[in-house]
Amino acid sequence: MGLKRSGLDWLAHRRDLRRWRQTVRAATSMTLEQLRAERSEARKLRYHLNELISHADNRLALPIIGSHAFPKPHGTDWSWRPAIWREPLAVPGRSSVLSKTQLGHELTLFHDCQHSELTLRQLRNTREADLAPFGLRMDVFSFDGSFLSLVLDLPEAAVQGLKQRHLIRMDTIVEMEKPLEIFARLNIKHGPNTEQIVRELPLHEEEIMVEFDLAYSKLNEKRIERAWIDLIFENPQMSQVILRDLTFSRRPRAEF
Known part of the structure; x- marks a missing residue:
């Protein structure tokens, strides 16, 4: 519950500041008994002030909830950070996650395990380098399936005005317990067809x-309906993956 400072509170605050300034100036002429009493009061006040400063520093150092801020290439005409990396979820995590389970309204987990030993959880990012307010952690224990993927629905704005001359860029920050291969597959539905482009994430690069690059696709620009991204995890057994951030941007390729 927030504290709202009234005019009377402000006057009291100014009066307290004036009182402590006067106390500091008078410290050299106080008796030892007076000085001991003022020191005790000052130490009590310092404790509460240090607590407030510590809490404020910790909270103000965190990425701002709802932040869309991230570096974008020159010429970007659309950019997006999905809500799960931007806003707190009503249900921050799930365990023994079944296939087709949603986390938030944009992300869905798919797998073919007989017995699910998977967990998904939204985390609050606290590192100085993090721009995204939240991250997503996936823990995989025993895995008896043949595939595991996270499917992210791209918003309608991603396909509005989309052309074959566009480049769609995906940036992410990944932490892993053990080496793992992750692939990203862009899917664009146009009419009865779905165009698919697969890229392996360069996890060993900074x-x-x-x-x-849509220039190499057979995209029918006039019939585009929607788009989504599959994040495909190879051999995920006994692993933990944290996606600290996930962002997208779109720009037209340079004309030659």
């Missing part, structure tokens, strides 16, 4: 980024 910048984990892939681009989907």
Whole structure:
């Protein structure tokens, strides 16, 4: 519950500041008994002030909830950070996750395990390097299936005005317990057909980024309906993956 400072509170605050300034100036001429009493009061006040400053520093250092801020290539005409990396979820996590389980309204988990030993959980990012307010952690224990993927529905704005001359870029920050292969597949439904472009994430590079160049697709620009991304995890057994951020941007390719 927030505290709302009234005019009377502000006057009281100014009066307290004035009182402590006067106390500091008078400290050299106080008796030892007076000085001991003022020191005790000052220490009590310092404790509460240090607690407030510590809480404020911790909270203000975190990425701002709802933030869309991230670097974008020159010429970007659409950009997006999905809600799960931007806003707190009503249900932050799930365990023994069944196939087709949704986390938020944009992300769905798919697998073919007989017995699910998978968990998904939204985390609050706290590192200085993080721009996204939240991250997503996936823990996989025993895995008796043949595939595991996270499917992310792209918003309608992603396909509005989409042309074959566009590049769609995906940037992410990934932490892993053990080496793992992750593939990103862009799917664009146009009429009865679905165009698919697959890229492997360069997990050993400092910048984990892939681009989907639509110039090499057979996209029917006039019949585009929707688009989505599959994140496909190879051999995920006994692993933990944290996606600290996931962002997308779109720009027309350079004309030659």
